[in-house]
Amino acid sequence: MRLRDEVIEPGIAAHSGRIVKNTGDGFIAIFDTADGAATCAVELQRALARATVAQPPSLRIAFRMGVNFADIIAEKGDVYGEGVNVAARLQTYAEPGDVIVSQVVADKLQPKARTDAIDLGELLLRNMQKPVRVYALRPEPAAGSRLRLGEVGADEEARPSIALLPFRTLHGDGDSDNVALGMVDAIAHGFSGLKDLFVISRGTTLSFASGSVDPIDVGRRLDVRYILSGGVLRSGNRLRVYTELTDVVGGTVVYSERHDGALDDLFNLQDRIAFRLVKIIAPNVRELELRRALRKHPSSITAYDLLLQALDLLYRMDADSFRKARGLLQQAIAHDPGYAPPYTYVALWYIFRVGEIGSPDPDGDAKAAADHALAAIERDGSDALALAIYGHVQSFLLRDSSTAFSFLDQAIELGPSVAMAWSMSSAARGYMGNGPLAVAHAERGQRLAPADRYTFWHEGILAQAHYVNGDYEQAAIWARSAVAHNRSIRFTSRTLIASLMAQGRRAEAEAAARHLLTLQPDFRVGVYAPRCPFVEPILAGWLGRLREAGLPE
Numbered sequence: 442m443r444l445r446d447e448v449i450e451p452g453i454a455a456h457s458g459r460i461v462k463n464t465g466d467g468f469i470a471i472f473d474t475a476d477g478a479a480t481c482a483v484e485l486q487r488a489l490a491r492a493t494v495a496q497p498p499s500l501r502i503a504f505r506m507g508v509n510f511a512d513i514i515a516e517k518g519d520v521y522g523e524g525v526n527v528a529a530r531l532q533t534y535a536e537p538g539d540v541i542v543s544q545v546v547a548d549k550l551q552p553k554a555r556t557d558a559i560d561l562g563e564l565l566l567r568n569m570q571k572p573v574r575v576y577a578l579r580p581e582p583a584a585g586s587r588l589r590l591g592e593v594g595a596d597e598e599a600r601p602s603i604a605l606l607p608f609r610t611l612h613g614d615g616d617s618d619n620v621a622l623g624m625v626d627a628i629a630h631g632f633s634g635l636k637d638l639f640v641i642s643r644g645t646t647l648s649f650a651s652g653s654v655d656p657i658d659v660g661r662r663l664d665v666r667y668i669l670s671g672g673v674l675r676s677g678n679r680l681r682v683y684t685e686l687t688d689v690v691g692g693t694v695v696y697s698e699r700h701d702g703a704l705d706d707l708f709n710l711q712d713r714i715a716f717r718l719v720k721i722i723a724p725n726v727r728e729l730e731l732r733r734a735l736r737k738h739p740s741s742i743t744a745y746d747l748l749l750q751a752l753d754l755l756y757r758m759d760a761d762s763f764r765k766a767r768g769l770l771q772q773a774i775a776h777d778p779g780y781a782p783p784y785t786y787v788a789l790w791y792i793f794r795v796g797e798i799g800s801p802d803p804d805g806d807a808k809a810a811a812d813h814a815l816a817a818i819e820r821d822g823s824d825a826l827a828l829a830i831y832g833h834v835q836s837f838l839l840r841d842s843s844t845a846f847s848f849l850d851q852a853i854e855l856g857p858s859v860a861m862a863w864s865m866s867s868a869a870r871g872y873m874g875n876g877p878l879a880v881a882h883a884e885r886g887q888r889l890a891p892a893d894r895y896t897f898w899h900e901g902i903l904a905q906a907h908y909v910n911g912d913y914e915q916a917a918i919w920a921r922s923a924v925a926h927n928r929s930i931r932f933t934s935r936t937l938i939a940s941l942m943a944q945g946r947r948a949e950a951e952a953a954a955r956h957l958l959t960l961q962p963d964f965r966v967g968v969y970a971p972r973c974p975f976v977e978p979i980l981a982g983w984l985g986r987l988r989e990a991g992l993p994e
Contacts, residue, residue, distance in 0.1 A: 825856025
């Protein structure tokens with residue numbers, strides 16, 4: 442009652458509003474203007490966060506708020522109408538402590554608030570015939586809206602699950618049992634840290650070590666979607682290893698490959714196979730799951746499915762896809778607030794908005810990126826990608842290299858197969874001028890990177906690392922490859938321009954500069970310079986080469 446009497450009711454009254462109905466732990470309020478309602482909602486969230494910050498997390502209150510503007514029927518103690526239903530549906534998509542508003546409300550906001558609103562795209566609300574365009578307003582995060590460290594949500598096991606069967610010892614000479622056992626252990630280690638997959642423990646699959654087994658039958662018994670099986674054939678000092686990925690649901694083999702090596706080079710062979718499988722199989726799994734998710738009726742979509750659809754749009758880097766990706770991520774969070782990955786990718790979304798799309802509020806977006814990455818870490822402290830993205834925020838946006846290195850090192854330790862952890866670590870080292878380490882980490886990230894359309898990002902980081910290391914020819918080669926894979930990315934174009942100018946290839950650099958200006962007509966070196974994360978003297982040389990290529994000041 443103290444919060445209601447001291448914070449909520451006075452705050453609503455200050456904006457010419459009044460509470461007309463209490464709904465359990467919530468309430469419905471009406472206002473004279475749409476802008477007044479939205480402003481009140483944001484200020485209430487801030488006030489509630491301040492008022493409860495000293496309380497234990499379990500006692501803090503964090504409201505979800507939805508705001509709509511429409512004609513209503515108001516009676517004593519209640520309010521009716523489709524507009525009320527829309528507002529009620531909107532609040533279910535808000536994160537605790539956030540405010541979601543409809544298009545009609547966003548159009549009536551004051552200019553500053555309208556600029557800060559995040560376009561989440563169109564949402565199909567329950568029992569509504571047409572989708573509603575919605576926006577998120579960004580108050581200070583409400584205290585206590587996150588789960589405690591280690592807590593997970595119901596959709597944690599919605600990830601595609603895979604079991605690694607003990608490899609069979611095929612006919613041949615010599616004792617291959619230990620070789621086969623070690624091979625599976627090496628592959629399991631290679632999969633560690635891949636948050637896309639839920640890997641069934643090795644102990645669970647040991648009962649299938651003897652005799653011939655049907656992967657589809659085993660998959661159904663273990664209730665997993667995919668089975669990785671294989672065999673080892675030894676002939677003297679030579680080894681031949683077969684690997685096969687079976688889609689249990691579809692009943693088909695989606696990938697198979699043969700690997701050859703020598704027994705006296707066993708550990709390197711194991712590492713090569715694990716590396717190859719991480720690079721090839723994981724993208725296959727993501728693509729298959731994405732196809733399934735896109736075919737599902739909305740009534741069966743889970744937070745994981747929504748996440749997959751968002752990722753399909755996120756890396757396209759056109760404004761419409763980028764906006765829709767944010768809406769899907771918001772829906773994923775609303776579907777399961779305890780599921781960590783959507784928070785991780787919202788953080789990445791803000792990073793991309795600052796670095797690529799163009800942010801109306803870079804400082805606010807940097808804070809939002811950090812907050813969402815921390816929210817993911819609080820839900821899953823072993824999420825290597827969340828740790829890496831938080832480290833990247835500290836390095837790229839907040840310029841705190843010490844904190845960045847700490848989190849990036851944790852990410853690599855926990856997720857040695859997470860390509861983005863290595864590439865983001867490379868970027869952080871490069872910003873501080875450590876060229877050799879930047880190249881080493883970027884090369885690792887690029888080799889781990891999926892063989893799909895996401896490759897451009899890792900190639901761009903590798904190009905940047907070579908530039909910092911003074912190898913401008915390699916920098917230009919990798920930058921060209923990155924641009925060829927995705928011509929919409931701006932940072933790779935800047936790397937290409939600087940690398941070409943450093944080699945005296947002015948005509949090519951000027952052509953690359955013209956391409957950058959088609960992507961970003963308002964690019965100005967003077968505006969970009971304060972946010973460029975390189976230290977001196979790298980920064981001065983980088984900016985000077987951009988100017989020499991003809992980019993406007």
